[in-house]
Amino acid sequence: MRMIQRSEKRAQDLRNRAFSAETVRGMEHPLLERGVPLMRMAAQTTAQEAIRLLEKNGIHVNEANVVLLAGAGNNGGDGLYAAAALAGRGATLTVIAVGKSLHSSALLACMQAGGKVLVLDPESRIPGTSNGFGLGEAGERLEAALDIAIESDLVIDAMTGIGARGPLRGLPATLAQGFMKRAGRTDQENDDHTNGTVPTGHSGAPLVLAVDTPSGVGVDDGTLPGIHVPADVTMTFGALKPCAMLPPASYACGKVILVDFGFDIDGVTPACESIGPHVSSAIRLPRAKDAKYSRGVVGLITGSARFPGAAVLSSKAAARANVGMIRYLGPAAVAGSVVSALPEAVAAKGHVQAWVVGSGVPDAQHAQAADEQRTAIRSLLGNYDLGRDADRAMNMPPICVDAGALDLLPRHVPGHVVLTPHAGELASLLRRLDEDTTRETVEDSPIDCAARVHDLTGATVLLKGAVTAVLGAAPRQTGDDHTTTVRICGSGPAWLATAGSGDVLAGIMGALLAQQDEGSLQHDPEKVALTAASAAYIHGLAGQIASGTTACGWQPPFLMDPAESILTLDDPHAGHPIIASDIVEAIPEAFERAMEQAR
Ligand SMILES: NC(=O)C1=CN([C@@H]2O[C@H](COP(=O)(O)OP(=O)(O)OC[C@H]3O[C@@H](n4cnc5c(N)ncnc54)[C@H](OP(=O)(O)O)[C@@H]3O)[C@@H](O)[C@H]2O)[C@H](O)CC1
Numbered sequence: 001m002r003m004i005q006r007s008e009k010r011a012q013d014l015r016n017r018a019f020s021a022e023t024v025r026g027m028e029h030p031l032l033e034r035g036v037p038l039m040r041m042a043a044q045t046t047a048q049e050a051i052r053l054l055e056k057n058g059i060h061v062n063e064a065n066v067v068l069l070a071g072a073g074n075n076g077g078d079g080l081y082a083a084a085a086l087a088g089r090g091a092t093l094t095v096i097a098v099g100k101s102l103h104s105s106a107l108l109a110c111m112q113a114g115g116k117v118l119v120l121d122p123e124s125r126i127p128g129t130s131n132g133f134g135l136g137e138a139g140e141r142l143e144a145a146l147d148i149a150i151e152s153d154l155v156i157d158a159m160t161g162i163g164a165r166g167p168l169r170g171l172p173a174t175l176a177q178g179f180m181k182r183a184g185r186t187d188q189e190n191d192d193h194t195n196g197t198v199p200t201g202h203s204g205a206p207l208v209l210a211v212d213t214p215s216g217v218g219v220d221d222g223t224l225p226g227i228h229v230p231a232d233v234t235m236t237f238g239a240l241k242p243c244a245m246l247p248p249a250s251y252a253c254g255k256v257i258l259v260d261f262g263f264d265i266d267g268v269t270p271a272c273e274s275i276g277p278h279v280s281s282a283i284r285l286p287r288a289k290d291a292k293y294s295r296g297v298v299g300l301i302t303g304s305a306r307f308p309g310a311a312v313l314s315s316k317a318a319a320r321a322n323v324g325m326i327r328y329l330g331p332a333a334v335a336g337s338v339v340s341a342l343p344e345a346v347a348a349k350g351h352v353q354a355w356v357v358g359s360g361v362p363d364a365q366h367a368q369a370a371d372e373q374r375t376a377i378r379s380l381l382g383n384y385d386l387g388r389d390a391d392r393a394m395n396m397p398p399i400c401v402d403a404g405a406l407d408l409l410p411r412h413v414p415g416h417v418v419l420t421p422h423a424g425e426l427a428s429l430l431r432r433l434d435e436d437t438t439r440e441t442v443e444d445s446p447i448d449c450a451a452r453v454h455d456l457t458g459a460t461v462l463l464k465g466a467v468t469a470v471l472g473a474a475p476r477q478t479g480d481d482h483t484t485t486v487r488i489c490g491s492g493p494a495w496l497a498t499a500g501s502g503d504v505l506a507g508i509m510g511a512l513l514a515q516q517d518e519g520s521l522q523h524d525p526e527k528v529a530l531t532a533a534s535a536a537y538i539h540g541l542a543g544q545i546a547s548g549t550t551a552c553g554w555q556p557p558f559l560m561d562p563a564e565s566i567l568t569l570d571d572p573h574a575g576h577p578i579i580a581s582d583i584v585e586a587i588p589e590a591f592e593r594a595m596e597q598a599r
């Protein structure tokens, strides 16, 4: 099999961009026309990974019980050829056919290698298998299939790939439901172990290897529209699909291995992209003639008598994040805490290049009638109201609107207003915009909900989560649907979920916004989105450094060539607990690493 010639840039693009199923088909097409054996390449690499995964769990392939869940499409074909290769290496193989047919030559390969086939659909027509059984027997077959699957060492999920339409239905859905129940696997389990830290061999249940995509996920939108089969490892082919990048589907993919088929991805618009490779472009290196003002000044209206710590954390984080100065504006007692924790802070009004408002400030529900901080923020945010004075709004410095300030946002604002809600806050925002939304809706469809807030308000929306999504202005994709390229950042480890962590992010955000050339963000909302996502990335990286782990919400996939032999994939260190102040301490090193990654 041929080796792929791959530049650094290509590797980076492949690992950090995901393409819609339709775009992937478009990229497959010329290779298939040239007779490149894509299915064999997919199968061979899948078999290799299956062997590695089994061995990592102490099972040699020739003593392994392998079950293939095979659909009627080409995804099933990939799985059948891979399973045939495993049977050829001595594995005991059962193919469970969930559709009315199976890829015929791949099935033949499986049978010749000694695989048994268990057909579930009474209406199926599959050569070499018994057809024409009744509904009663179909029920028995389903039970038998579940027994075999649950007792196996490895389940290869090849029911559906990029040909999946809507929630899993019919026999694939019933089988997935039964399997998940018997395996005692919950969505929560995969949520708990995002793709940097997937456990294998959990609680005696079989390992699950997904072919191209886990069956049941929303391939293009990253949702989980119904029952699905979470995987320990997903082998994906040619290019990443959005489900391998966007939450919550990305959590169901486990560790992702991308097989480079040699697609021509140059100039092809991705559906979503990870910010990782672009972070250094948001960092302004100090210049010889710089003074503190030219490096950027951040103004903060954060913290409150109730949460003075938020003022300290956001100020310290901003001060550590490569700016010349920070100005803290808030109640005298809180300003006193800030200056004693950070003598570098200036507690006086003056010119700023970016604002941070709202962290640690009570929202409307929790505030006293005349809250000093809310009054100041309301008056500042009024300047960003496009409905009041568009020129003025366009000329205001960029601003990060966090936590308690979110409910003070004017209805229409420019893109250099960056919102940093978590799921609950985004749901409240949507309700304020007259959309009937709950926190659960946001967790189920984070990208859609964040896009909705962006569309309704014009603000750049950074929705915080294990995988943070940024929805802002971006080059519109071709086609009629006008979807926006979604930027994601998954650099944060789970340890980052700790009190004050959001205040630190807001501080970094203010600093990154402030260090861009003055006036450059107001007319370049795409740059705002890149800058906002970069702040989340640096925050996550600081969390990794502080907690001593590289396990995080989203890792770029491992790249594998079709001609390559088995990879060694090391699991990351688990790391250790941290407090928000530890994240602040690690910010400078995070900047250094982000710049090194760009070299
Ligand atoms: N093109 C190539 O040569 C390569 C493709 N590769 C692999 O192929 C799949 C895509 O294959 P495709 O046949 O287009 O589609 P799938 O196999 O993914 O899915 C079609 C089958 O799935 C059933 N289906 C669809 N939606 C559902 C659903 N919601 N619930 C249950 N079943 C569903 C569908 O059944 P119908 O009744 O709708 O006909 C089909 O049976 C790709 O993902 C790769 O794995 C390789 O990359 C090699 C090159």
Ligand SMILES: [K+]
Pocket: 075, 157, 158, 159, 160, 161, 210, 211, 212, 213, 214, 215
């Ligand atoms: K699959």
